[in-house]
Amino acid sequence: xxxxxxxxxxxxxLADTSHDVWASLVYxxxxxxxxxxxxxxxxxxxxxxSMAEIIQHVHPYPGDxxxxxxxxxxxxHYRTINDFSHTEFYPGIRLILDELLEQGIRNAIVTNKxxxxxxxxxxxxxxxxxxxxxxxxxxTSGNETNKTDMIAQMLTKHGITPRQCLYVGDTFSDxxxxxxxxxxxxxxxxxxxxxxALLNSGPVYVARDVTQxxxxxxxxxxxxxx
Numbered sequence: 001x002x003x004x005x006x007x008x009x010x011x012x013x014l015a016d017t018s019h020d021v022w023a024s025l026v027y028x029x030x031x032x033x034x035x036x037x038x039x040x041x042x043x044x045x046x047x048x049x050s051m052a053e054i055i056q057h058v059h060p061y062p063g064d065x066x067x068x069x070x071x072x073x074x075x076x077h078y079r080t081i082n083d084f085s086h087t088e089f090y091p092g093i094r095l096i097l098d099e100l101l102e103q104g105i106r107n108a109i110v111t112n113k114x115x116x117x118x119x120x121x122x123x124x125x126x127x128x129x130x131x132x133x134x135x136x137x138x139x140t141s142g143n144e145t146n147k148t149d150m151i152a153q154m155l156t157k158h159g160i161t162p163r164q165c166l167y168v169g170d171t172f173s174d175x176x177x178x179x180x181x182x183x184x185x186x187x188x189x190x191x192x193x194x195x196x197a198l199l200n201s202g203p204v205y206v207a208r209d210v211t212q213x214x215x216x217x218x219x220x221x222x223x224x225x226x
Contacts, residue, residue: 003221004160005132006100007151007183009169010111010118011047012191014093017121018044019086021078025054028073032062044192048171079116084124090190092210096217097130103222108158109134110150110167133158147177155181166221168213169193172201186216 011017022041029036037057040046046054051071055062062070097107108131111118115136122128135150145153151167162182167174170191175198178185187203189195190210199206205220207213 002164003105003166005106005108005154005158005165006217006221007108007110007154007165007167009167009171009174009191010109010113012044012170012193013168013174013188014109015087015089015121017084017087018047018192020082020084021047023086024074024078024082027077027081028070029058031073032058032066032070034058034060034062045194047192048194075114079114079120082117084121087121087125089127090210092214094130096210096214099222100217101130105221106132106158108132108154110147110154111136112147115139147173148180151177151181151183155183166217170198172197175201175203184220186213188213 008014011021022036025041026036035058037059040057046057051074052067055067055070058070100107109118111134113121113136115134115138118134118136119128122131122134133154135154137145137150139150140153155162155165162184165183166186167178167183168186168188169175169178170188171193174193175185175187179202184204186205186207187198187201188210189198189206189208205216207216
């Protein structure tokens, strides 16, 4: 494999962002005059739920008509108020990124996180220079795009073939988006996604922790010891 790029999902793959995402949801719940259900917040996999599902766990329920306002409050808080004080790379991720850069392999982010939020996180944490590029659903004009389209755009933009990159993600939709583009995937089971759905999606490689991810990338991408 002549790997030139490693494409990364962000939340639950590169960084543990759950606490700060919940903080924005709690803010929106408070703005509605309610509170977010404690038991619901104990499972970070619930962060993959739609906003319509999440608002159902605000007590008292503010009503269907409040969904748009709730969504906007979450968006405003996460993009402009949240200081991301609890968002950190998973231990060992920074080492992988640095080693890839040393080998001349570029890192790029393909994420469903809004671009304004992503760039604020990268800037606040001093991570911007670790990535050659990134793409978000709202990075291009027009309609928002999904992961399949974003990976395709990244391949076209940088003139690379599917065999010249890997995609690393923590949800079954990450694996499916990579497969749709002919890109091999590494599924990480330590993130926010549903593990059973992730494994059933048929990833090429599976890493249950960052140490295993490091070993896979060494073997497949950097070819250490080859």
